[in-house]
Structure formats: structure tokens, C-alpha cells
Amino acid sequence: TSPFAWLRTRFYYLLIRLYFDQEFSIEEFTRGAKQAFSVVSKLLSQRKLDLLEELVSAEVLQVLKEKISLLPDSHRDALAADIDAIMYTTEGDVRIYYDDDGRKFVSILMCFWYLNGANLPDDVPGEAKVFQIVFGDENTKEKKHLLTANYEFQREFTEGAKPDWTITRIEHPRLLE
Numbered sequence: 001t002s003p004f005a006w007l008r009t010r011f012y013y014l015l016i017r018l019y020f021d022q023e024f025s026i027e028e029f030t031r032g033a034k035q036a037f038s039v040v041s042k043l044l045s046q047r048k049l050d051l052l053e054e055l056v057s058a059e060v061l062q063v064l065k066e067k068i069s070l071l072p073d074s075h076r077d078a079l080a081a082d083i084d085a086i087m088y089t090t091e092g093d094v095r096i097y098y099d100d101d102g103r104k105f106v107s108i109l110m111c112f113w114y115l116n117g118a119n120l121p122d123d124v125p126g127e128a129k130v131f132q133i134v135f136g137d138e139n140t141k142e143k144k145h146l147l148t149a150n151y152e153f154q155r156e157f158t159e160g161a162k163p164d165w166t167i168t169r170i171e172h173p174r175l176l177e
Contacts, residue, residue, distance in 0.1 A: 012094040016106055020096075020157040029153075030089055032165070033110045037151050038083040040167060044068060044176075045080035056167045057154075067176055075175045078118035078147060088113040092150065103161070107154040107168065115144045148173055 016024045036055065043051050049065055056064070068076065092109030099105065152169035156162070170176070 009091055009094045012096060015096060020104065020106060026091070029108065030091075030110070033108075033151070033153060034083060034086055034089055034112070036153070036165070036167065037110070037112050037149065038081050038086070040151070040170070041079050041081040041149065041172075044170075045076055045078075047076070054164075056170070060168060060170055064170065064176075071176070074118055074120050078116050078120055078145065078175050079172055080116065080118075081112065081114040081147075081149065085115045086112055087115060087146065103156055103158040105154060105156050107152055109150060109152045109169070112149045112151070114147055114149070116147055117142060117144050120145055147175070 013024065013026050040052060040055055043049070044064065047068055049061060049068065052061055052064070090111050092111050093107075094109075095105075095107045097105050097107075150169070150171040150173075151167050153165045154168040155165045
């Protein structure tokens with residue numbers, strides 16, 4: 001992350017604490033985002049989209065229903081991220097905005113890197129060989145892929161709105177396209 005982007009996100013976190021939620025903590029948010037990512041990615045992998053209605057926006061859910069039905073099993077299996085297999089998490093973009101009705105929103109894009117042992121073909125478009133990791137010796141080889149995912153979390157901070165974060169964007173590059 002560039003120093004400018006790092007400073008910018010920290011400034012937005014300060015604004016969130018000052019004007020929207022005095023208890024906001026990026027560390028706590030990141031823990032919750034990792035849990036949500038793990039749960040949602042597993043449900044996507046299992047095609048249990050009806051269980052995502054409270055976690056994912058209706059627009060994203062409709063797109064996912066179309067895409068998941070077309071995925072080969074290997075790609076679908078690769079969507080699942082066990083929370084212990086998440087190697088790195090970082091914040092992407094942070095936005096604070098108001099809609100035409102004066103409602104207040106905050107959205108935070110989270111980027112996840114995770115290991116997955118799905119049996120992906122070697123010719124997964126765009127995946128570099130360097131992201132295939134082999135564990136164990138010759139007799140117990142286990143190949144894992146280091147995959148990325150981007151999930152955007154949004155919360156409405158208008159008075160009287162539910163205090164829940166909703167996922168408004170899900171990207172699993174090279175898997176869910």
C-alpha cells in the first residue's frame with residue numbers, strides 16, 4: 001500500500017469514529033470481515049445462496065446466482081476459504097457518502113489472500129505458477145493455490161437504520177468471472 005493510500009484510509013477511520021461510530025475499530029472490523037468472508041465463501045462454494053440473503057445485497061445475490069450455476073466444480077471448490085487459511089488481509093478503498101435522500105453510508109473494500117487445495121487445472125487463466133504451493137514430501141504432496149478475493153462491506157449510518165454491515169461486492173478473480 002502506498003503511504004498516501006495508508007494515510008487516506010486512516011483519515012477516513014478517524015472520520016468514521018468522529019461522525020458515525022465512536023466505537024469503530026478497524027481491528028475489530030477486520031476480524032468480523034474475515035469471519036464473514038470465510039462463511040460467505042463457503043456458502044458460495046456449497047451453492048447455498050439462500051443462506052446469504054441477510055449477509056449480501058440483493059443485487060449481488062442475483063449476479064451470484066447466475067455465475068455460480070455456470071462454474072465448474074473445481075472453480076466452485078476454490079471459492080471456499082477456511083478462516084485459518086487466510087494468509088493476509090488488507091483494506092482497499094474506504095468511502096463515506098450520502099445518497100440523494102440524505103442517508104449516510106460507509107463502505108470498506110477488504111482484500112483477502114487465502115490458501116485453497118481445490119483441484120484447479122494448471123491452465124487457470126491468469127494464475128501464475130508461483131502461486132501454487134506444494135506441502136509435504138514426495139509421498140504426501142499437497143498442492144495449494146494462493147488465491148485472492150475482494151469483498152466490499154457497506155453500512156448505513158442514518159439514524160434508525162439497522163447497524164449491520166452488508167456485502168455489496170464479491171470478486172474472486174479468475175474464478176468467479
